[in-house]
Amino acid sequence: xxxxxxxxxxxxEIFPIISLIIFFTFFLGMIVWLLVMKKSYVxxxxxxxxxxxxEPNESKSFLL
Amino acid sequence: MMEGKTLATExxxxxxxxxxxxxxxxxxxxxxFVIASVVFGIVGxxxxxxxxxxxxxxxANLGLPFTSFxxxxxxxxxxxxxxxxxxxxxxxxxxxxxxxxxxRMFSDFLSYFNFWGWQAIIxxxxxxxxxxxxxxxxxxxxEWPIDIAIALVWVAFGVNMIGTILKRRERHLYVAIWFYxxxxxxxxxxxxxxxxxxxxxxFKSYYVFAGVQDAxxxxxxxxxxxxxxxxxxxxxxxxxYLPKAANRPxxxxxxxxxxxxxxxxxYIWAGPHHLLYTALPDWAQSLGTVFxxxxxxxxxxxxxxxxxxxxxxxxxxxxxxxLKFMVVAVTAYGMSTFEGPMLSLKNVNWIxxxxxxTIAHVHIGGLGWNGFLIFGIxxxxxxxxxxxxxxxxxxxxxxxxxxxxxxxxxxxPLYVAGFTQSLMWKQFTPDGFLVYSNFLQTxxxxxxMYMLRAVGGALYLAGVFVMVYxxxxxxxxxxxxxxxxxxxxxxxxxxxxxPNEGWHHRLERRxxxxxxxxxxxxxxxxxxxxxxxxLVKSNVPxxxxxxxxxxxxLEGRDLYIREGCVGxxxxxxxxxxxxxxxxxxxxKAGEFVYDHPFLWGSKRTGPDLHREGHxxxxxxDSWHYFHMLEPQxxxxxxxxxxxxxxxxxxxDAEALKDKISAMRTLGVPYxxxxxxxxAEEVKKQGEAIVQRLKEEAKVKTSADKEIVAMIxxxxxxxxxxxxxxxGEETTNTPE
Numbered sequence: 001x002x003x004x005x006x007x008x009x010x011x012x013e014i015f016p017i018i019s020l021i022i023f024f025t026f027f028l029g030m031i032v033w034l035l036v037m038k039k040s041y042v043x044x045x046x047x048x049x050x051x052x053x054x055e056p057n058e059s060k061s062f063l064l
Numbered sequence: 065m066m067e068g069k070t071l072a073t074e075x076x077x078x079x080x081x082x083x084x085x086x087x088x089x090x091x092x093x094x095x096x097f098v099i100a101s102v103v104f105g106i107v108g109x110x111x112x113x114x115x116x117x118x119x120x121x122x123x124a125n126l127g128l129p130f131t132s133f134x135x136x137x138x139x140x141x142x143x144x145x146x147x148x149x150x151x152x153x154x155x156x157x158x159x160x161x162x163x164x165x166x167x168r169m170f171s172d173f174l175s176y177f178n179f180w181g182w183q184a185i186i187x188x189x190x191x192x193x194x195x196x197x198x199x200x201x202x203x204x205x206x207e208w209p210i211d212i213a214i215a216l217v218w219v220a221f222g223v224n225m226i227g228t229i230l231k232r233r234e235r236h237l238y239v240a241i242w243f244y245x246x247x248x249x250x251x252x253x254x255x256x257x258x259x260x261x262x263x264x265x266x267f268k269s270y271y272v273f274a275g276v277q278d279a280x281x282x283x284x285x286x287x288x289x290x291x292x293x294x295x296x297x298x299x300x301x302x303x304x305y306l307p308k309a310a311n312r313p314x315x316x317x318x319x320x321x322x323x324x325x326x327x328x329x330x331y332i333w334a335g336p337h338h339l340l341y342t343a344l345p346d347w348a349q350s351l352g353t354v355f356x357x358x359x360x361x362x363x364x365x366x367x368x369x370x371x372x373x374x375x376x377x378x379x380x381x382x383x384x385x386x387l388k389f390m391v392v393a394v395t396a397y398g399m400s401t402f403e404g405p406m407l408s409l410k411n412v413n414w415i416x417x418x419x420x421x422t423i424a425h426v427h428i429g430g431l432g433w434n435g436f437l438i439f440g441i442x443x444x445x446x447x448x449x450x451x452x453x454x455x456x457x458x459x460x461x462x463x464x465x466x467x468x469x470x471x472x473x474x475x476x477p478l479y480v481a482g483f484t485q486s487l488m489w490k491q492f493t494p495d496g497f498l499v500y501s502n503f504l505q506t507x508x509x510x511x512x513m514y515m516l517r518a519v520g521g522a523l524y525l526a527g528v529f530v531m532v533y534x535x536x537x538x539x540x541x542x543x544x545x546x547x548x549x550x551x552x553x554x555x556x557x558x559x560x561x562x563p564n565e566g567w568h569h570r571l572e573r574r575x576x577x578x579x580x581x582x583x584x585x586x587x588x589x590x591x592x593x594x595x596x597x598x599l600v601k602s603n604v605p606x607x608x609x610x611x612x613x614x615x616x617x618l619e620g621r622d623l624y625i626r627e628g629c630v631g632x633x634x635x636x637x638x639x640x641x642x643x644x645x646x647x648x649x650x651x652k653a654g655e656f657v658y659d660h661p662f663l664w665g666s667k668r669t670g671p672d673l674h675r676e677g678h679x680x681x682x683x684x685d686s687w688h689y690f691h692m693l694e695p696q697x698x699x700x701x702x703x704x705x706x707x708x709x710x711x712x713x714x715x716d717a718e719a720l721k722d723k724i725s726a727m728r729t730l731g732v733p734y735x736x737x738x739x740x741x742x743a744e745e746v747k748k749q750g751e752a753i754v755q756r757l758k759e760e761a762k763v764k765t766s767a768d769k770e771i772v773a774m775i776x777x778x779x780x781x782x783x784x785x786x787x788x789x790x791g792e793e794t795t796n797t798p799e
Contacts (some may be wrong), residue, residue, distance in 0.1 A: 016523070019588060022588060023318065026325070026329070026585075027325075027326075027329075030321070030322065030325055032323070034318045034321065037318065042317045042318065043306070043316050044236070045236060045238060046313035046314055046317045047305045047313050048164060048234070048236070048238040049163075049164065049238065049240070049303075049307045049308055049313075050161075050307060050308070050312075050313060
């Protein structure tokens with residue numbers, strides 16, 4: 001069934017292999033990158049939404 | 065040591081030679097989008113409530129064509145998705161992006177073009193959908209001129225976003241910005257690909273793809289509209305506003321990166337799970353299921369990341385309505401992203417599909433995830449932009465409880481309704497007959513659930529009114545800060561990066577590269593999924609007895625589309641014993657080759673109609689005539705709305721010539737010059753129906769009435785396959 005639909009495309013067997021390789025390398029690369037990521041970078045990025053303004057009512061809850 | 069030096073000090077050194085620049089954030093554009101979102105939210109939810117009431121009290125359609133269920137259902141979905149949620153998304157993005165990038169939007173002109181263009185599109189939708197101008201593709205119902213306008217406005221949004229990123233004063237792009245980029249890129253691809261239509265007139269077009277291919281493209285779009293319009297931008301918003309509201313950084317930034325890339329890579333593949341057990345090739349169905357299951361991992365990673373951001377601050381959730389809204393929103397995200405993959409398992413889908421279970425599922429996502437996150441953001445934004453405190457915390461809490469109760473009253477009855485009806489459809493007597501052979505029995509059984517659902521919707525809407533009052537009071541108490549002054553050092557030009565920095569640092573600094581990579585990730589899924597099915601065209605097992613529609617049937621089909629019949633009636637008999645018993649032979653891919661667009665539907669509020677004209681189910685022409693005039697007269701207790709205008713109005717036989725020639729352009733084998741015979745053919749077939757109506761029930765009508773075309777179409781459905789039963793079917797095998 002599967003093959004039947006793909007017969008029209010030349011070298012179709014390469015399609016899933018290419019996608020697997022793309023996926024695998026990408027996610028492997030991502031894991032490696034996350035493992036070697038510097039803590040200072042992570043801290044900087046993490047705090048980005050919080051440090052972008054210094055509005056008067058930033059630090060306290062709006063309840064106060 | 066290099067590692068010892070923090071990034072922050074490096075950045076300081078980098079900026080030290082540069083002067084601090086003064087600029088102002090544009091709050092006005094945010095305010096406009098907030099107002100538009102709230103206004104259209106009320107409109108969209110009210111239309112939804114009206115549709116919900118019509119389901120147990122059909123007279124609530126006011127007896128008008130413009131407010132009948134089939135036409136306002138797309139109005140409701142479009143209004144809440146693109147007007148309520150869409151405007152809120154723009155509001156949230158425009159506010160957070162400027163601050164995360166330390167820059168005003170790239171172009172004020174583009175910002176306001178984005179705003180007014182989007183509202184003009186919404187207005188066009190609000191006019192054309194009740195008038196019956198629809199393409200029938202779910203969540204893409206708008207006709208081709210509006211599609212073009214959407215593309216233009218969307219591109220303006222994208223250019224404005226990329227422009228802002230390029231002129232930013234912050235070297236690194238926070239993960240929220242990545243989500244926004246992915247949203248822009250993917251929605252653009254989806255929208256353009258799902259809008260490939262051949263225009264016939266200013267408000268009528270046919271999709272280029274037919275049947276199985278059209279279904280696959282539509283649900284590749286439909287599923288990813290949920291993914292990239294209702295999910296990714298809101299995840300970006302979550303990663304900005306949740307830390308803001310909780311006043312603490314996100315639990316794990318690394319997890320947010322995994323969340324992002326996994327969603328981008330996996331989501332795009334999952335569309336075919338909307339077509340399980342249909343005539344779609346099996347491999348595509350399985351592909352959809354596998355990727356849907358994979359989605360649980362990143363989705364739950366993201367949900368946990370959101371909830372764990374509140375670690376150590378849970379005491380505040382008890383008091384702060386903003387956090388309450390956000391916690392419920394993130395929980396609803398987790399619930400629907402678990403439920404979604406479960407619904408894409410074939411054995412679950414067997415029960416859930418075509419029932420109210422799906423409606424409950426999408427409303428957990430819509431009311432819970434999108435709605436509650438939006439409310440939380442608005443309660444946070446309005447006091448901030450007006451430089452004041454929220455008018456009443458108590459009223460915000462009231463809204464929270466009204467909304468939460470509303471959701472429960474909305475979803476729970478529909479889960480019960482979905483299960484009940486599905487099991488009733490499938491129930492057999494010991495002798496092997498359907499227990500509920502009349503479809504209507506399974507509908508009247510769940511009407512109390514429909515009533516409860518409307519109560520839930522009304523509660524939720526009431527909550528929104530409470531919010532409007534509260535936010536208006538807040539705004540009046542404060543003073544709107546139209547342009548918010550800010551300052552930041554400019555970025556060093558020709559920055560080459562630091563030695564030893566990772567490749568992703570480099571990549572994430574380069575917005576355009578990032579955009580291209582997102583495009584590749586998304587396009588890979590699209591290409592591998594769609595290209596083979598495009599080629600199926602020549603390979604699909606075609607059935608020789610399947611003939612193109614006659615001109616009169618084609619006209620009837622267009623009326624079926626205009627009235628939104630597809631909103632309640634499927635045309636796809638799945639290969640199950642109860643369905644073949646109830647409707648007849650299951651549907652085959654080859655039967656839909658001339659269907660531009662496909663009309664498989666996704667919900668059975670009424671019975672499937674794919675075999676409506678088959679001798680097993682065939683009713684008389686006069687039955688259809690009176691059924692359209694007053695459904696309850698033919699089926700007591702039916703909740704179908706009446707269509708008396710079909711009996712009065714005449715169709716435009718002249719326009720059929722263009723329709724026939726357009727269909728030929730799309731590959732339907734009408735002979736050359738067939739247009740010239742259209743008038744004659746229509747008259748011949750129409751007169752025969754008029755004659756039968758006269759004989760059967762002394763009905764006086766004429767062959768140019770819309771009802772005649774509608775009857776011709778309904779009686780045609782499922783008849784091709786009858787020829788097959790006589791052994792005339794041949795199957796073309798690929799060469």
